[in-house]
Structures are given as C-alpha cells and as structure tokens.
Amino acid sequence: MIEVNDIRKTYHTGGDTVTHALDGVSFTIKDGEFVAIMGPSGSGKSTLMHILGCLDTPTSGTYVLDGEDASTLSGDRLADIRRRKIGFVFQSFNLLPRTTVLRNVMLPLTYANIPMEEREARAKASLAAAGLDESRFEHKSNQLSGGQIQRVAIARALVNDPALILADEPTGNLDTRTSEIVLATFEKLNREHGRTIILITHEQEVAEHARRIIRIRDGKIQSDSGDHARRIPNPEPSTV
Amino acid sequence: MTTQDLMQETVTALGANKVRSGLTMLGIVIGIGSVIAMVAIGNGAQASIQSSIQSLGSNLLIVTPGAQRNAGGFGVSSGRGAAKTITEADAVAVAGVPGVARVAQEISGRYQITAKGTNTNTTVDGVNSAFASIRNVAIDEGTFFSDSQSQALAKVAVIGPTTMTDLFGDTATASDVIGQQIRIKGAVFSVIGVTVSKGGSGFTNQDDIIYVPLRTAARYLAGDSYLTTMDIQATDADAMSSVQTDVTALLLERHKIQDPTQADFSVLNQADIVATASSVTGTFTLLLAAIAGISLLVGGIGIMNMMLTNVTERTREIGLRKAIGATESDISNQFLTESIVLTVLGGAIGILLGWLIASALTLTGLLTATVSLASVLTAFGVSAVIGITFGWYPARRAARMNPIDALRFE
Numbered sequence: 117m118i119e120v121n122d123i124r125k126t127y128h129t130g131g132d133t134v135t136h137a138l139d140g141v142s143f144t145i146k147d148g149e150f151v152a153i154m155g156p157s158g159s160g161k162s163t164l165m166h167i168l169g170c171l172d173t174p175t176s177g178t179y180v181l182d183g184e185d186a187s188t189l190s191g192d193r194l195a196d197i198r199r200r201k202i203g204f205v206f207q208s209f210n211l212l213p214r215t216t217v218l219r220n221v222m223l224p225l226t227y228a229n230i231p232m233e234e235r236e237a238r239a240k241a242s243l244a245a246a247g248l249d250e251s252r253f254e255h256k257s258n259q260l261s262g263g264q265i266q267r268v269a270i271a272r273a274l275v276n277d278p279a280l281i282l283a284d285e286p287t288g289n290l291d292t293r294t295s296e297i298v299l300a301t302f303e304k305l306n307r308e309h310g311r312t313i314i315l316i317t318h319e320q321e322v323a324e325h326a327r328r329i330i331r332i333r334d335g336k337i338q339s340d341s342g343d344h345a346r347r348i349p350n351p352e353p354s355t356v
Numbered sequence: 357m358t359t360q361d362l363m364q365e366t367v368t369a370l371g372a373n374k375v376r377s378g379l380t381m382l383g384i385v386i387g388i389g390s391v392i393a394m395v396a397i398g399n400g401a402q403a404s405i406q407s408s409i410q411s412l413g414s415n416l417l418i419v420t421p422g423a424q425r426n427a428g429g430f431g432v433s434s435g436r437g438a439a440k441t442i443t444e445a446d447a448v449a450v451a452g453v454p455g456v457a458r459v460a461q462e463i464s465g466r467y468q469i470t471a472k473g474t475n476t477n478t479t480v481d482g483v484n485s486a487f488a489s490i491r492n493v494a495i496d497e498g499t500f501f502s503d504s505q506s507q508a509l510a511k512v513a514v515i516g517p518t519t520m521t522d523l524f525g526d527t528a529t530a531s532d533v534i535g536q537q538i539r540i541k542g543a544v545f546s547v548i549g550v551t552v553s554k555g556g557s558g559f560t561n562q563d564d565i566i567y568v569p570l571r572t573a574a575r576y577l578a579g580d581s582y583l584t585t586m587d588i589q590a591t592d593a594d595a596m597s598s599v600q601t602d603v604t605a606l607l608l609e610r611h612k613i614q615d616p617t618q619a620d621f622s623v624l625n626q627a628d629i630v631a632t633a634s635s636v637t638g639t640f641t642l643l644l645a646a647i648a649g650i651s652l653l654v655g656g657i658g659i660m661n662m663m664l665t666n667v668t669e670r671t672r673e674i675g676l677r678k679a680i681g682a683t684e685s686d687i688s689n690q691f692l693t694e695s696i697v698l699t700v701l702g703g704a705i706g707i708l709l710g711w712l713i714a715s716a717l718t719l720t721g722l723l724t725a726t727v728s729l730a731s732v733l734t735a736f737g738v739s740a741v742i743g744i745t746f747g748w749y750p751a752r753r754a755a756r757m758n759p760i761d762a763l764r765f766e
Contacts, residue, residue, distance in 0.1 A: 199681020
C-alpha cells in the first residue's frame with residue numbers, strides 16, 4: 117500500500133526564484149497494482165519518482181510506503197527503506213561492469229546481510245522470474261544484449277522481495293522489439309507474481325502496458341485512470 | 357556487508373585497473389622500502405661506530421695534553437694536543453688515584469718506515485706494556501714487549517697487519533715477518549710481534565700502526581719524554597666519573613693550575629664519546645628516515661589521487677549501490693578498504709625491498725645493515741595509517757554523494 121498525500125516539492129534556484137516541482141500531489145496505490153506515471157520532461161515526474169523511490173523527501177506532505185512513513189527520513193534511514201522495500205530498474209541499466217550476472221543480482225543481498233548460502237538460490241530464482249536463460253548466469257554484462265541486461269536489472273530489483281518495483285524509463289535505451297520483451301516481463305511479474313510496479317515513462321505505448329495511468333503536468337496530477345482501465349485515449353495530443 | 361564481501365569487492369575493484377593500482381602501490385613500496393633501508397643503514401652505522409669505540413678498550417678515560425698558553429702575555433694558544441705537558445711522573449701519580457686499574461702511556465708520532473726497499477708512512481706508538489691489555493691489543497704471532505725492554509731502550513717493534521702487508525707485501529704472513537728489520541726515522545728495529553686485526557673503525561684504521569717501547573720512542577723518535585696520550589682504565593664503569601674528577605684535580609694540582617678553565621690537558625670519558633657518537637648517528641638515522649619519509653608522503657598523496665579519480669569514475673556505481681540500500685558507512689568502508697589494501701600490500705612489498713637493499717649492502721661489506729623488527733612493525737603500521745589517512749577523504753566524498761546526482765552523473 118502506497119499513500120501519497122498532498123506532496124509538494126519546492127526548489128530555490130538562486131535569489132527569490134522558487135520552482136514548484138510538485139504542487140500538491142495525492143494518490144493511493146494498492147498492493148499488486150501496475151501503474152504508469154506519465155508526463156513530459158519538466159512535468160515533475162522525475163521528482164515524484166525520487167520521492168517514491170525514497171531517494172529524496174518532499175518539502176511538505178506525507179509518503180507512506182508499506183506502513184512506513186518515509187517523508188521525513190534522511191540519509192541512512194532512507195537507505196534502509198530502499199534496501200528493504202524498493203527495487204529499482206533504471207534506463208541505463210547500471211549493472212556493475214566486470215561482474216557476472218549472478219553477482220550483480222546478489223549485490224542487494226550483500227547490503228541486506230543475507231547469509232552467503234541463501235544468496236545464490238535467491239538470485240537464481242529472481243533471474244528465472246525475470247526470464248533470463250540459465251546459460252547466461254556466469255556471463256558478464258558486456259557479453260549480453262540490451263534486453264538481457266535489462267532483465268538482469270529486473271532480477272536485481274526483485275531479489276530483495278521488495279514492496280515496490282520502481283522502473284524509471286526502463287525501455288528508454290532499448291529498441292521496440294526488446295522493449296516489448298521487457299514490458300512483457302513486467303506484466304508477467306505483476307500478473308503472475310502479484311508484484312506492485314510503478315513505471316515512469318513519457319511514452320504512451322509504454323504506459324499502455326500498465327493497468328493504471330497517472331498523468332502529471334506542471335507538478336500536478338492531470339488525470340488518473342484508476343485501476344483496470346487499459347488503453348484509455350490520451351485526453352490531449354502528446355506533447356512529446 | 358560482511359568482511360568477505362568487502363574483500364571480494366576490493367579485489368575486483370583493484371584488479372579492474374591493475375596498472376593503475378600497481379603504479380600507485382609502487383609509491384608506497386618505494387616509500388616504505390627506503391625508510392626500512394635507511395633505518396637499517398643508520399642502525400648498522402651506529403653499531404659499527406659503537407663497536408669500534410668499544411674496541412678501544414673498556415672503562416677508559418683518555419687524557420691528552422691541552423693547549424699551552426704563554427703565561428700572562430697575550431695568551432697565544434698553540435692549539436689543543438700540541439702542548440707537551442704530561443709526563444711519565446704524572447702517569448705514575450695518576451696510577452695511585454683510587455678506582456684506577458691501570459694507566460697506559462703513549463708517545464706517538466707519524467714517521468716514514470722502510471723495510472727491504474719498500475716504505476710507508478704510519479703512526480708509531482711508543483707505549484708501555486699496560487697499553488696492550490687496556491686497549492685490547494691482541495698478538496697474532498710473536499710477543500708484545502715488556503716494561504723491562506722499555507727500560508733497556510730495546511729497539512723492538514710490534515706491527516699491525518695492514519702495516520705488515522704495506523711493508524712486506526700482500527703475501528707476507530705474520531710468522532714470516534717476525535725477526536725482520538724495519539727502519540724508523542733512521543733507527544733499526546726488529547719485528548717481534550704482529551697484532552690481530554681489529555678491523556677498520558669509522559675514523560682510523562687501527563691495523564695500520566707500529567708499537568715500540570715507550571722509552572725507546574722517547575729516546576730515538578720523539579726526542580723528549582712528554583706523553584701524547586695517557587689512557588686510564590677504571591676498575592669498573594661506576595668508578596669512571598669519580599676517577600675523572602680525581603684525575604683532573606690531581607693533574608691541575610701537579611701542574612699548579614688554579615683555574616680549571618686554564619687546564620693544559622683534557623680528560624675524555626669513553627662513555628661520553630659513545631654517547632656523542634650515538635647521538636650523532638641517531639640524528640643521522642633520523643635524517644635518513646625523514647628523507648625517506650617524504651617519499652612515503654608522496655606515495656600517500658598518490659594513493660589519495662588515485663582514490664579520488666576512482667570515486668569520480670565510479671560515481672554511477674556509487675549511485676546504484678546507494679539506490680539499492682548501501683549506507684554511507686557501506687560505501688565509505690568499501691573505498692577505505694581499497695586504499696588500505698593498496699598501502700598494506702605496498703608496505704609488505706616495501707619491507708621486502710628494504711630488507712633486500714639492506715642485505716645487498718651488508719654483502720658488499722661496507723657495513724652491517726640490520727632490519728629491526730621494530731622498524732618492520734612501524735612500517736606496517738605506518739602504511740595502514742597512510743591508507744586510512746589518504747583514503748579517508750575520497751571515501752567520505754563517495755559516502756556523502758547524493759544518490760540522485762550520482763545516478764545522473766555522465
């Protein structure tokens with residue numbers, strides 16, 4: 117359960133100029149939802165993603181993730197929540213170079229102090245759930261294709277059994293065909309494993325894979341389709 | 357994160373750029389290596405100087421004539437040691453001071469010596485028989501002369517091994533030269549003994565010397581009977597300072613000098629010489645170590661430089677690690693471990709290098725350079741401290757990174 121209540125984020129950019137990146141955003145996401153947050157660049161979706169990912173805190177308002185209020189924490193307390201509750205998938209993959217697939221997926225477990233014996237089994241289970249072939253487990257990231265790399269990243273996000281998977285433009289660096297495979301992976305994880313997934317994107321086709329679309333513009337929610345509303349028409353021509 | 361994880365990460369990270377890690381480590385290797393080698397050389401020099409001072413004899417007070425001044429007048433000084441103020445009678449009187457075991461008398465000078473057409477110039481020391489035991493002069497072949505030979509003005513000589521080879525050639529053995537004739541300042545002396553080699557000291561070669569009886573030297577070589585040196589051996593080390601005071605007082609009285617600053621002789625305490633030499637070599641060792649320490653400092657700055665580059669290059673990795681839940685101390689420990697592993701590994705190789713340099717120097721025979729356990733332990737400690745000190749700032753920079761900015765870093 118994710119509860120976002122009247123979140124505001126303001127930046128003071130020199131002198132008296134105040135930018136409202138988020139201007140009173142509220143929504144609730146239940147466990148097992150697959151939500152796309154859409155908006156053009158400058159809409160505030162990145163700021164929202166940082167707050168949802170516990171990488172940043174709002175200026176005002178509250179954010180409760182899986183029963184824990186993360187809106188006023190800082191530093192290592194936020195790191196602790198990220199470690200336990202959130203799995204990230206990034207546009208630029210961010211796998212460790214010169215490190216095998218298996219070790220990349222096990223990395224979050226080392227910070228969570230999971231016993232050595234348990235790590236490999238959990239990493240292998242995640243990789244299987246993300247749909248990566250077992251023959252690739254000992255490969256290094258430079259020996260994999262873009263789609264395979266992103267599935268390793270998804271497996272890494274899953275391995276800690278997080279309350280929320282947060283994917284930031286996960287298909288931004290992939291071609292259309294590979295994008296479809298990665299998005300299908302997310303759909304499968306949501307449908308078959310009941311994972312709560314938030315997908316940040318600016319592309320309509322990508323957002324349409326989700327079961328709910330929240331549109332952001334100028335720091336405010338422009339529309340919220342609600343759950344199970346698939347392929348709703350775009351209320352106005354895409355600005356991107 | 358467990359220690360095992362940390363070490364595994366460190367090996368991967370350092371192995372990722374072996375050339376850079378190796379070159380950075382080289383700075384520490386050279387720094388620690390030179391500190392170890394320099395301290396070993398300093399210690400070796402100290403040991404060799406002390407042993408050569410000790411080889412002079414033990415519990416020694418050395419009395420030498422001081423400067424002779426014109427009474428009244430302008431007080432023109434003829435320089436220390438030039439005066440002829442100490443007599444055999446002084447030596448006899450000094451022998452009666454409580455705590456004095458023996459007194460050696462010396463009349464020495466440098467003369468041209470000839471033997472069988474070869475010649476050399478060396479120190480000829482006219483001494484009494486007590487000299488041999490006080491100054492640890494051991495006879496390799498033949499005998500040392502007795503006091504009765506001195507009374508009889510016997511023209512006999514005991515020569516050092518270096519002088520022996522100078523005069524009789526490199527192949528001469530001690531038994532060959534016994535009974536040979538040598539000519540000192542025109543007088544013919546027969547060789548009755550050869551001393552055991554004492555080895556070179558830091559200052560003079562103690563093997564390049566000729567000993568003749570005291571009175572023979574006075575009559576045929578010096579032309580007068582004033583002593584150039586008087587060596588007093590105290591009964592034990594504790595008696596030395598009281599003997600020094602008493603002898604000084606006695607000689608002042610005998611020479612009718614009221615003002616001790618005007619003394620026409622000086623009394624040197626062997627313990628003072630050892631202390632002085634130790635402090636000189638100690639300073640010398642410190643100087644060498646300080647110079648070597650500068651290279652260690654430069655090595656440490658190299659580590660910091662590399663770690664800063666490392667942190668910048670791996671900004672996105674740091675961002676990722678923070679995003680998946682690494683705490684500040686997780687990140688900080690990771691980079692600190694890298695720099696400590698580099699410096700400790702460098703330190704270990706440096707200790708080996710320093711030990712090799714010291715061993716190589718010892719092999720050349722110049723001096724016995726000794727690597728002490730203390731310097732090895734210190735070097736190890738210092739390299740760890742350098743790792744922590746110079747790794748701390750880069751590690752802190754990495755730990756304090758904002759994950760959002762770090763993830764966006766291009």
